[in-house]
Amino acid sequence: MAESITVENLSKRYEIGALRRDTQLREQLMSLVRAPFKRHAPKEVLWALRDVSFSVQEGEVVGIIGRNGAGKSTLLKVLSKITYPTTGRVRARGRVASLLEVGTGFHEELTGRENIYLNGSILGMKKREVDKKLDAIVEFSGVERFIDTPIKRYSSGMRMRLGFAVAAHLEPDVLIVDEVLAVGDAAFQKKCLSAMQELQGGGRTVLFVSHNMAAVENLCTRGLWIANGQVRMDGGTHEVIEAYMNSFTSAEDAGAELNVVDGRRGTGEVRYTRVEFLSQAREPQPVTRSGKAMVVRMHYHANEPIERPCFGLKVLTDMGTLVTDASTWLHGIDIPLVPPGDGYVDLEIDFLNLLPGRYYLTLWIDSVIRQGRIFDAIEHAMHLDIEEAPVYNSSRRIDSRYGLVYFPQRWNLEGISRTPDVEVRSGTR
Numbered sequence: 001m002a003e004s005i006t007v008e009n010l011s012k013r014y015e016i017g018a019l020r021r022d023t024q025l026r027e028q029l030m031s032l033v034r035a036p037f038k039r040h041a042p043k044e045v046l047w048a049l050r051d052v053s054f055s056v057q058e059g060e061v062v063g064i065i066g067r068n069g070a071g072k073s074t075l076l077k078v079l080s081k082i083t084y085p086t087t088g089r090v091r092a093r094g095r096v097a098s099l100l101e102v103g104t105g106f107h108e109e110l111t112g113r114e115n116i117y118l119n120g121s122i123l124g125m126k127k128r129e130v131d132k133k134l135d136a137i138v139e140f141s142g143v144e145r146f147i148d149t150p151i152k153r154y155s156s157g158m159r160m161r162l163g164f165a166v167a168a169h170l171e172p173d174v175l176i177v178d179e180v181l182a183v184g185d186a187a188f189q190k191k192c193l194s195a196m197q198e199l200q201g202g203g204r205t206v207l208f209v210s211h212n213m214a215a216v217e218n219l220c221t222r223g224l225w226i227a228n229g230q231v232r233m234d235g236g237t238h239e240v241i242e243a244y245m246n247s248f249t250s251a252e253d254a255g256a257e258l259n260v261v262d263g264r265r266g267t268g269e270v271r272y273t274r275v276e277f278l279s280q281a282r283e284p285q286p287v288t289r290s291g292k293a294m295v296v297r298m299h300y301h302a303n304e305p306i307e308r309p310c311f312g313l314k315v316l317t318d319m320g321t322l323v324t325d326a327s328t329w330l331h332g333i334d335i336p337l338v339p340p341g342d343g344y345v346d347l348e349i350d351f352l353n354l355l356p357g358r359y360y361l362t363l364w365i366d367s368v369i370r371q372g373r374i375f376d377a378i379e380h381a382m383h384l385d386i387e388e389a390p391v392y393n394s395s396r397r398i399d400s401r402y403g404l405v406y407f408p409q410r411w412n413l414e415g416i417s418r419t420p421d422v423e424v425r426s427g428t429r
Contacts, residue, residue, distance in 0.1 A: 004092065004093050005055065006056075009087065009088040011051055050228075054224065054234055057205075060221060060222055063217075063219065064076075064224045065224070066232075070228065071230075072209050072226050079176055081096075094172070095124060095172045096172060097119075097167040097168075097172035097174070098167065098175075099163045099164050099176070106162075110151060112141075112146060112148070115151055116137055140164075140195070141164075146158065168196070193215065193219065214390040214398075215390075217241055222236065223236065223237040257274050258272045258274055264376065264378045265376075266376040269306060271375070271376040272300050272376055275296065275361070279293070282295065288385070289387045289389040290354060290398070291351060291391040295348050296347040300342070308334065309338055309366070311327065313327070316361075316380070318357070323359065326347060329368060353406050358384070359386065360383050361382050361384060364376060364378070365377075
């Protein structure tokens with residue numbers, strides 16, 4: 001498969017404090033007269049990109065992620081030829097359409113219709129080619145009533161909708177999109193996602209920047225993590241997103257020390273000392289996502305032999321609603337004896353179907369043979385933050401507005417009556 005985009009040793013430098021180009025000539029001359037030999041302070045150099053190299057194959061949909069200021073937008077501007085690199089080079093095959101900022105590529109004094117033709121000519125299209133796409137562009141954008149109104153009178157949402165419609169419908173070989181899902185309602189976002197999937201199906205190359213990790217994971221076949229102007233990681237979308245999200249936290253966030261906590265109850269013969277959140281591979285998991293597997297490791301210290309103990313925990317919402325109650329007793333597990341010293345028990349969860357949000361864990365150890373005897377009990381011992389994930393194979397955000405849990409499920413639309421010419425679509429995937 002041919003390479004659609006090639007980036008080699010790309011760097012972009014900016015000088016902070018350089019002379020403003022919009023300073024009036026009179027002010028510049030007066031400064032020169034007042035201090036003809038004044039030494040200017042050295043300019044601060046900022047490298048927005050530094051030695052970035054990667055290639056993208058035809059038909060790939062690449063999600064570019066990273067924190068604000070990491071260099072993502074600068075990279076897209078260089079790829080779109082809005083700005084030029086300081087060093088290195090970029091090659092892109094075919095027509096490149098980009099939607100980077102609200103109104104990018106639009107002429108303020110021209111109408112929406114005239115701007116469609118202007119963008120088409122920039123892409124090298126003939127008028128009759130744009131004519132064929134005009135109705136679809138206008139319908140997609142939802143600005144039919146204002147298509148002959150100057151762009152300067154459009155709202156930011158109208159500009160974004162028309163900009164994406166133009167970029168997606170004028171048959172670019174490469175589409176570069178920066179945070180298109182940050183503007184517009186749910187219906188427009190659904191259109192955008194469907195359009196990008198159709199481009200992918202048609203062999204087009206898409207570079208997609210978004211902070212919506214669910215959308216990136218669902219749409220993109222590959223992830224590119226940019227940090228401090230460099231490529232931090234390039235690989236499978238899931239692995240790159242997991243690494244990126246884990247970078248927000250430290251290993252300490254994957255657990256909590258419980259030796260010194262307020263308000264714990266119990267006789268104290270055996271007590272919890274620490275709780276860890278681990279992956280299936282038993283590695284620290286600072287970030288837990290909906291629908292993923294996890295292991296809750298509960299460390300304890302026993303001062304003496306404990307006969308037939310029961311280990312348990314409860315998961316509660318931040319409002320105190322009980323979500324679930326789990327214990328070795330409920331699972332019918334009989335632990336004959338726990339010897340003195342340190343140890344741990346693992347609660348393995350294959351599929352965590354909690355919706356994104358903050359939850360709290362209440363922990364206890366009690367006796368099976370002596371009813372009512374509690375060795376240790378800690379209310380709200382620690383919190384567990386659940387992050388979003390594409391749980392329904394959809395890029396829609398699912399949060400606490402939709403309840404506490406979700407179920408593995410699917411919809412079957414075969415029973416919907418429809419005319420032969422109307423296709424029922426099963427979603428954005």
